[in-house]
Amino acid sequence: MTAVLFDFSGTLFRIESAESWLRATLDASGRDLPEPQLLETARALEASGAHPGSGVEPVGLPAELAALWAARDESARLHRAAFTGAARQVPLLWPELYDVLYERHMAPAAWSPYPDAAEVLSTLRERGIGVGVVSNIGWDLRPVFRHHGLDAHVDAYALSYEHGVQKPDPRLFSVACAALGADPRQVVMVGDSKEADGGAAALGCRVHFVDHLPVTDRPDALLPVLDLVD
Incomplete structure (x- = not known):
């Protein structure tokens, strides 16, 4: 060979755990969630497929995201759209966090x-x-x-x-x-x-x-x- x-x-x-991923994003944004809600939200985000690199396939992916998900790794634009789209299936108090979550997963520290x-x-x-x-x-x-x-x-x-x-x-x-x-x-x-x-x-x-x-x-x-x- x-x-x-x-x-x-x-x-x-x-990649870091979904809990660590969400916690780091909240910290960077100056936001906070009660611990039970943070853990529940992290589990929901992971189940939605929104946690890049985790290897978890989305559960109940909406039909309108299916084609995008299948081609997600073919460009930077498709990748961001697919993962932020999956994340948006989970309600967050602060809508701007969807993009911040995506940015976090690209950080070397993650x-x-x-x-x-x-x-x-x-x-x-x-x-x-x-x-x-x-x-x-x-x-x-x-x-x-x-x-x-x-x-x-x-x-x-x-x-x-x-x-x-x-x-x-x-x-x-x-x-x-x-x-x-x-x-x-x-x-x-x-x-x-x-x-x-x-x-x-x-x-x-x-x-x-x-x-x-x-x-x-x-x-x-x-x-x-x-x-x-x-």
């Missing part, structure tokens, strides 16, 4: 790397293995990698909103392989979604799956990748 591609959310990084991410990425770099990040996303995640000191270990990014195509479309994986100068048949794709990340298999990539869990519950799921490249 000459290169490894990684998904972002649920693979290398995990993300935590999995415990073994740094070790795996740095070891691959030391072995001369190319590293790419292939993500369905509507914003630039590079600052998240820089904030957490992992950017030096990544050689290329293939982000859906920058190319107008989203996983599992093989074209997005092809972009990453080309950027790394790697034959897809000598590439491992690591991700948490069998549907989305499994699309790499159409190019001949080997695919390895991890579980989308809180960082405290998944300390070493990335380490087997080092054996795969050997």
Whole structure:
């Protein structure tokens, strides 16, 4: 194997909890909610699919949002519209918070790397293995990698909103392989979604799956990748 591609959310990084996400947004806005109401609102927002990166599919998504949701990762505009649209299914006392919530999820501080991410990425770099990040996303995640000191270990990014195509479309994986100068048949794709990340298999990539869990519950799921490249 000459290169490894990684998904972002649920693979290398995990978004903060819905409760933390809402709490940080309220704090930044100078707003406050009683604790029981805050917790109830956080649960409702997550169930609506409004919490980007959580991996939770929306429950009862309105028909008028269905097409938008399906294409949400193809552009920054669609991504914002889909997630703020889902959030608006949950009544908030302050309507301006829907956009503030969306902005919060893009903050580097909202993300935590999995415990073994740094070790795996740095070891691959030391072995001369190319590293790419292939993500369905509507914003630039590079600052998240820089904030957490992992950017030096990544050689290329293939982000859906920058190319107008989203996983599992093989074209997005092809972009990453080309950027790394790697034959897809000598590439491992690591991700948490069998549907989305499994699309790499159409190019001949080997695919390895991890579980989308809180960082405290998944300390070493990335380490087997080092054996795969050997």
